[in-house]
Amino acid sequence: MKIRFDFKKECYCIDLKRAIIFSAMFLAVGMLTAFCSGSTYIYITLLLPNFALGRGVFVVLWTLFYITFGFTLEIILSTRCVLHKEKLVCLFIFTVALGYLWFPFFFGANAFFLSFLICVMISVMTFVTLKKFLRINKLVSVIMGVYFVWLLYCCALNFCICLLN
Numbered sequence: 001m002k003i004r005f006d007f008k009k010e011c012y013c014i015d016l017k018r019a020i021i022f023s024a025m026f027l028a029v030g031m032l033t034a035f036c037s038g039s040t041y042i043y044i045t046l047l048l049p050n051f052a053l054g055r056g057v058f059v060v061l062w063t064l065f066y067i068t069f070g071f072t073l074e075i076i077l078s079t080r081c082v083l084h085k086e087k088l089v090c091l092f093i094f095t096v097a098l099g100y101l102w103f104p105f106f107f108g109a110n111a112f113f114l115s116f117l118i119c120v121m122i123s124v125m126t127f128v129t130l131k132k133f134l135r136i137n138k139l140v141s142v143i144m145g146v147y148f149v150w151l152l153y154c155c156a157l158n159f160c161i162c163l164l165n
Helices: 016-036 055-078 086-109 112-135 138-164
Strands: 002-007 010-015
Touching: 002 112, 010 055, 016 055, 016 086, 055 086, 055 138, 086 112, 112 138
Parallel strands: none
Antiparallel strands: 002 010
Protein backbone atom coordinates (compact mmCIF):
# COMPACT_ATOMS: atom_id res chain seq x y z
CA MET A 1 0.00 0.00 0.00
CA LYS A 2 1.47 3.33 -1.06
CA ILE A 3 0.69 6.60 0.67
CA ARG A 4 1.32 9.95 -0.97
CA PHE A 5 2.36 12.93 1.16
CA ASP A 6 2.53 16.61 0.30
CA PHE A 7 4.52 18.45 2.95
CA LYS A 8 5.36 22.09 2.18
CA LYS A 9 6.04 21.57 -1.53
CA GLU A 10 7.70 18.20 -0.91
CA CYS A 11 5.90 15.33 -2.54
CA TYR A 12 6.82 11.73 -1.96
CA CYS A 13 5.18 8.37 -1.93
CA ILE A 14 6.06 5.84 0.74
CA ASP A 15 5.34 2.15 0.87
CA LEU A 16 3.40 1.75 4.12
CA LYS A 17 4.05 -1.99 4.32
CA ARG A 18 7.80 -1.48 3.99
CA ALA A 19 7.74 1.34 6.56
CA ILE A 20 5.96 -0.95 9.04
CA ILE A 21 8.49 -3.72 8.39
CA PHE A 22 11.38 -1.29 8.97
CA SER A 23 9.71 -0.06 12.17
CA ALA A 24 9.22 -3.61 13.38
CA MET A 25 12.89 -4.36 12.68
CA PHE A 26 14.11 -1.30 14.61
CA LEU A 27 11.75 -2.14 17.47
CA ALA A 28 12.79 -5.82 17.53
CA VAL A 29 16.49 -4.93 17.69
CA GLY A 30 15.75 -2.46 20.49
CA MET A 31 13.82 -5.06 22.44
CA LEU A 32 16.49 -7.69 21.87
CA THR A 33 19.20 -5.27 23.00
CA ALA A 34 17.22 -4.45 26.13
CA PHE A 35 16.52 -8.11 26.87
CA CYS A 36 20.18 -9.12 26.51
CA SER A 37 21.58 -6.15 28.44
CA GLY A 38 20.31 -6.76 31.92
CA SER A 39 17.54 -5.48 34.06
CA THR A 40 16.24 -1.94 33.79
CA TYR A 41 15.16 -2.13 37.41
CA ILE A 42 18.53 -0.67 38.39
CA TYR A 43 17.10 2.68 37.25
CA ILE A 44 14.76 2.85 40.27
CA THR A 45 17.67 2.13 42.63
CA LEU A 46 19.82 5.00 41.32
CA LEU A 47 20.06 8.48 42.76
CA LEU A 48 18.34 10.58 40.12
CA PRO A 49 18.17 14.32 39.48
CA ASN A 50 14.88 16.15 39.93
CA PHE A 51 14.24 16.29 36.18
CA ALA A 52 14.42 12.49 35.75
CA LEU A 53 11.41 10.86 34.12
CA GLY A 54 9.88 7.59 35.23
CA ARG A 55 11.01 4.31 33.68
CA GLY A 56 7.70 3.84 31.89
CA VAL A 57 8.04 7.14 30.04
CA PHE A 58 11.35 5.96 28.60
CA VAL A 59 9.79 2.74 27.34
CA VAL A 60 6.99 4.60 25.59
CA LEU A 61 9.27 7.25 24.06
CA TRP A 62 11.90 4.78 22.83
CA THR A 63 9.16 2.64 21.31
CA LEU A 64 7.85 5.68 19.46
CA PHE A 65 11.34 6.59 18.29
CA TYR A 66 11.99 3.08 16.95
CA ILE A 67 8.69 3.20 15.06
CA THR A 68 9.48 6.62 13.60
CA PHE A 69 12.95 5.37 12.59
CA GLY A 70 11.25 2.84 10.33
CA PHE A 71 9.18 5.55 8.67
CA THR A 72 12.24 7.81 8.46
CA LEU A 73 14.18 5.12 6.63
CA GLU A 74 11.29 4.51 4.22
CA ILE A 75 10.89 8.23 3.52
CA ILE A 76 14.59 8.61 2.76
CA LEU A 77 14.56 5.54 0.52
CA SER A 78 11.50 6.79 -1.34
CA THR A 79 12.68 10.39 -1.79
CA ARG A 80 13.69 11.04 -5.38
CA CYS A 81 16.70 12.94 -6.67
CA VAL A 82 18.91 12.42 -3.63
CA LEU A 83 22.62 12.39 -4.25
CA HIS A 84 24.50 9.71 -2.35
CA LYS A 85 21.30 8.20 -0.94
CA GLU A 86 23.20 5.04 0.07
CA LYS A 87 25.61 7.08 2.19
CA LEU A 88 22.72 8.86 3.90
CA VAL A 89 21.02 5.57 4.66
CA CYS A 90 24.30 4.17 6.06
CA LEU A 91 24.78 7.30 8.18
CA PHE A 92 21.24 6.99 9.54
CA ILE A 93 21.61 3.25 10.28
CA PHE A 94 24.98 3.86 11.97
CA THR A 95 23.45 6.60 14.12
CA VAL A 96 20.58 4.34 15.21
CA ALA A 97 23.00 1.46 15.84
CA LEU A 98 24.98 3.69 18.21
CA GLY A 99 21.76 4.18 20.12
CA TYR A 100 21.48 0.43 20.61
CA LEU A 101 25.05 0.37 21.92
CA TRP A 102 24.21 2.66 24.85
CA PHE A 103 21.80 0.27 26.53
CA PRO A 104 24.20 -2.60 27.42
CA PHE A 105 26.77 -0.18 28.82
CA PHE A 106 24.29 1.64 31.04
CA PHE A 107 22.12 -1.24 32.24
CA GLY A 108 24.30 -4.28 31.61
CA ALA A 109 27.70 -3.01 32.76
CA ASN A 110 26.55 -0.08 34.94
CA ALA A 111 29.27 1.91 33.18
CA PHE A 112 27.56 5.25 33.63
CA PHE A 113 30.41 7.47 32.47
CA LEU A 114 31.13 5.35 29.40
CA SER A 115 27.41 5.31 28.58
CA PHE A 116 27.42 9.11 28.92
CA LEU A 117 30.25 9.32 26.38
CA ILE A 118 28.32 7.01 24.05
CA CYS A 119 25.24 9.22 24.48
CA VAL A 120 27.29 12.27 23.51
CA MET A 121 28.59 10.41 20.46
CA ILE A 122 25.03 9.45 19.48
CA SER A 123 23.98 13.09 19.85
CA VAL A 124 26.83 14.29 17.63
CA MET A 125 26.01 11.69 14.97
CA THR A 126 22.32 12.57 15.17
CA PHE A 127 23.18 16.24 14.66
CA VAL A 128 25.31 15.37 11.62
CA THR A 129 22.49 13.20 10.26
CA LEU A 130 19.97 15.96 10.94
CA LYS A 131 22.08 18.48 9.01
CA LYS A 132 22.29 16.12 6.03
CA PHE A 133 18.55 15.43 6.13
CA LEU A 134 17.71 19.16 6.29
CA ARG A 135 18.75 19.46 2.66
CA ILE A 136 16.65 16.51 1.60
CA ASN A 137 13.40 16.19 3.49
CA LYS A 138 11.73 18.47 6.03
CA LEU A 139 9.57 15.80 7.67
CA VAL A 140 12.57 13.56 8.33
CA SER A 141 14.43 16.61 9.64
CA VAL A 142 11.63 17.29 12.12
CA ILE A 143 11.72 13.67 13.32
CA MET A 144 15.51 13.77 13.71
CA GLY A 145 15.26 17.17 15.41
CA VAL A 146 12.89 15.82 18.04
CA TYR A 147 15.20 12.82 18.51
CA PHE A 148 18.20 15.16 18.87
CA VAL A 149 16.45 17.20 21.59
CA TRP A 150 15.54 13.95 23.36
CA LEU A 151 19.19 12.86 23.20
CA LEU A 152 20.30 16.15 24.75
CA TYR A 153 17.95 15.43 27.64
CA CYS A 154 19.33 11.88 27.87
CA CYS A 155 22.91 13.21 27.93
CA ALA A 156 22.07 15.61 30.77
CA LEU A 157 20.32 12.85 32.69
CA ASN A 158 23.14 10.37 32.11
CA PHE A 159 25.73 12.94 33.22
CA CYS A 160 23.81 13.69 36.42
CA ILE A 161 23.52 9.97 37.13
CA CYS A 162 27.32 9.75 36.76
CA LEU A 163 27.76 12.51 39.31
CA LEU A 164 25.18 11.22 41.78
CA ASN A 165 26.14 7.56 41.68
